Amino acid sequence: MKKVVISFICFILVGVGAFFSYEYFFKKNTATLASKQQTADEKTSNEDETAKLASPLTEEEATATFRKLYDKLMNRIDELGQENGWSSSSNPADLETLQKGIEPYASKKFREAILPNIIEDLYCECDSFVMPHPDLDIRLKLVESKPDYFKVRTVDLADEISEGEQIFFTVKKENEKWKLDSFNQIQAIDKPLNITKEEAEKYIKTIYPSAKYLKEVRLGNTENSDKFDYDNGKWFLFYIKEIDNVYAVSVNDGSILYDVPEDVIPNFIKLEDNSTY
Known part of the structure; x- marks a missing residue:
């Protein structure tokens, strides 16, 4: 009889132990699976967000971005000239001050490689411009677009000051901000604008x-x-x-x-x- 009782008690203990062991491992496995699923979902979400951020700008986005950027850059150049009383003939612009002033709108390449070559005539009291004055409302087209770079082309129609030219602007993302990187001008006498x-x-x-x-x-x-x-x-x-x-x-x-x-x-x-x- 004693053996029967002992066997029964052992059976009960084994059953209870098995139950708790099953519950522990079931919950652990369930938690592990849920964690893996969450990680996978987060990874997918992050990949989608990265892909979205890395997508090249559309023509509408690029041209709108360029319009705002170039307008701000040219306004800032004018403001700095007025604030400091710069004049090519009497009070030449200070390169370092100008470089710092346009930093939000111009890339490092533009500030360090292009600006020094045009600063002397940037505030010239004459009928000429060293920075392009494009007719953006007449023509503005996207030429190339990458996640951190895009290029647009526009025109400056001939008048009393200009003989007409096609202009290519390159805009680059620097520190997560779009900035003017360079520009290239082709005179109409060398390559017709083919105005429609x-x-x-x-x-x-x-x-x-x-x-x-x-x-x-x-x-x-x-x-x-x-x-x-x-x-x-x-x-x-x-x-x-x-x-x-x-x-x-x-x-x-x-x-x-x-x-x-x-x-x-x-x-x-x-x-x-x-x-x-």
């Missing part, structure tokens, strides 16, 4: 809102010959109602021709009476 009809119309309407497109023409030599001949004579004609006249925009450099030969003006345009158009 839409670009020409947008441009001339900024000056003459009533401008209406007439047609594309080819012109030979003009009185303004040395500037206008090299574009092979291709122009867009526009009728300007408020001044009752016809002007032309160059396909090559975007310049405006104010003295259009009468033989290319459409017959239905009677400049003496703008009510005919």
Whole structure:
């Protein structure tokens, strides 16, 4: 009888021990699996976030970023000049002060390699610019985009100061901020801008809102010959109602021709009476 009792007690103890052992290892394994799953989820989330942060900018994002960046950079350059009374002729700009002042908007390369070469003429009291003055509303296109870098191209149309040029700007991410890294200019005389009809119309309407497109023409030599001949004579004609006249925009450099030969003006345009158009 005693043996039976002892055996029964042993059976009970073994069962209780097995139960607690099972519960302990079950909970431990469950916790381990949950921890692994959480780690995997966090890893996936981090990878997704990293991929998102590392994605190249779209054209809309890049062009918007560049507009804001360049505007801030040029404004800061002007502000520093006014604050310090800089003038190329009487009070040359201080390189170190200028470098520090534009640091939020210009990369180390721009500040140390490009700025020293243009600082002498940066505050020149003359009709010329060492920093590009692009017509961003006429043309601004994304050329290349990487997670930490992008390049855009734009134009500066010909006028009394500029002979027209295409400009490439490189923007680089430095310390998690987009900064201007470099720019490259190609003169229209070396490579035509190939202004489109839409670009020409947008441009001339900024000056003459009533401008209406007439047609594309080819012109030979003009009185303004040395500037206008090299574009092979291709122009867009526009009728300007408020001044009752016809002007032309160059396909090559975007310049405006104010003295259009009468033989290319459409017959239905009677400049003496703008009510005919």
